[in-house]
Amino acid sequence: MYFDVMNQSTEALGLSFDRSQYEQFMKYKDLLKEWNEKINLTAITDDEDIISKHFIDSIQAFKFSELKKAKTVIDVGTGAGFPGLPIKIIQKDVKLTLLDSLNKRLNFLKAVTQELGISDVEFIHSRAEDGSRIQSLRDTFDVAVSRAVANLTLLTELCLPYVKVGGYFIALKGPAVEEEIEDARYAIRVLGGKIHEIIEVHIEGTDLKHNLVVIQKVKSTPQMYPRSSSAIKKSLITSR
Template identity: 35%
Template sequence: MVSQDLPLFLELWQNTLHWQPTQKQQQLYQALYEQILVGNTQLNLTRITEPSDFWEKHLWDSLSGLSQINLDQLQKSLKVIDIGTGAGFPGLPIAIAYPDWQVTLLDSTRKKLIFVRQIIEHLLIENAQIVIGRSEDIAREKQQRAKYDLVTLRAVSQASVCAEYALPFLKIGGTAILYRGQWSEAENNCLKTAVELLGGEITLVHCFQTPLTQGIRHCVYLTKIAETSEIYPRQIGIPTQQPLGVNL
């Protein structure tokens, strides 16, 4: 396989996200890209393999969700969990960008997460770890429930389902970021109802365009303001079959 170089786009990083990778981070992103290309020959990790597409849709998009959080007001070492991480997005780009954070990558697809663990070991990303399992089960474990400052979910399920997955993991005052494409008032209303049941509130819906293809994206920010009832998350499969906030 011929190695391809990712574009640097340093000014674009800075102008859009007010951040840019160091040389070491850029090297890690390049190595991550190469590992994903190798993994794609064995596993169905991603259809996005062209260098500029990978930069925009996997690297830039992963970090775009953090652009609306005032990181200066947060403690230096956050505990983060990326639910439904798949091939490691947005979790791995976040772990590389913020090496002081502790990032947990959660997914139920064992083959993909085993490969992600190989990437972590190959790239020596010391602040990332994997957890294999369903969020409905993992969120009930004592060492996981209400232990995280930040939860990320990208392309997992409809928003109210994502909220039920996310809020049990958060500490009070923590934030969940739901990465979405389009966003509607109907979705917002369903989510608002669900989040109130889960001890949270919607604090921001941020609409923006991707920098290369001008695709419309939304990030929805939830803040946990009260303890989540022990009945949530419900048993495996129920959140997707009977989403909160729908037909209540």
């Protein structure tokens, strides 16, 4: 019953969408609701809201057209798999890495990918600041994505080290990001990035408005970053 709205959304993004992908999303929805009764995955449990606020919202990342060319994507702090797994369902040939600090969330995501018949997904159980110290993960990915609820300065320190030079970090942020972006500019530069684009996103049929903050990695992140979790908690990277 939600095929038309999902098809309309993907079509607007210039993406192909078929019944098999739709069935994968519906299985994903059902598993999310089933597992949510056992472990805390989402406060959003209404079918229609899951479709709009999780699935359609996640694939809005494709508004940044370079994502369509990405071969490797890491979702940092993936939680219940957003936005990484919807990106993978749409773009089947991307190699996806899902990183989260809670193993029970990764167990859920492993069950989802198995049930949906999705392959070429790697699961990393790690805090974001520790994962990018793993040599095989640092400076590796075409694109890092994150929908984590965190300050942009903090998110950039956690996510940009995973991205290879020339790649991008896409932060899925709320409607009011101007001040946050201004506050983050110094840190973004220190971490080897630059603001590439800010894309406003509106989900049709809802009052939801978001922004994609796209940061391009223009040089390697200094080895001292990301800092330890205790150092990060004490202070953000700032020029002041």
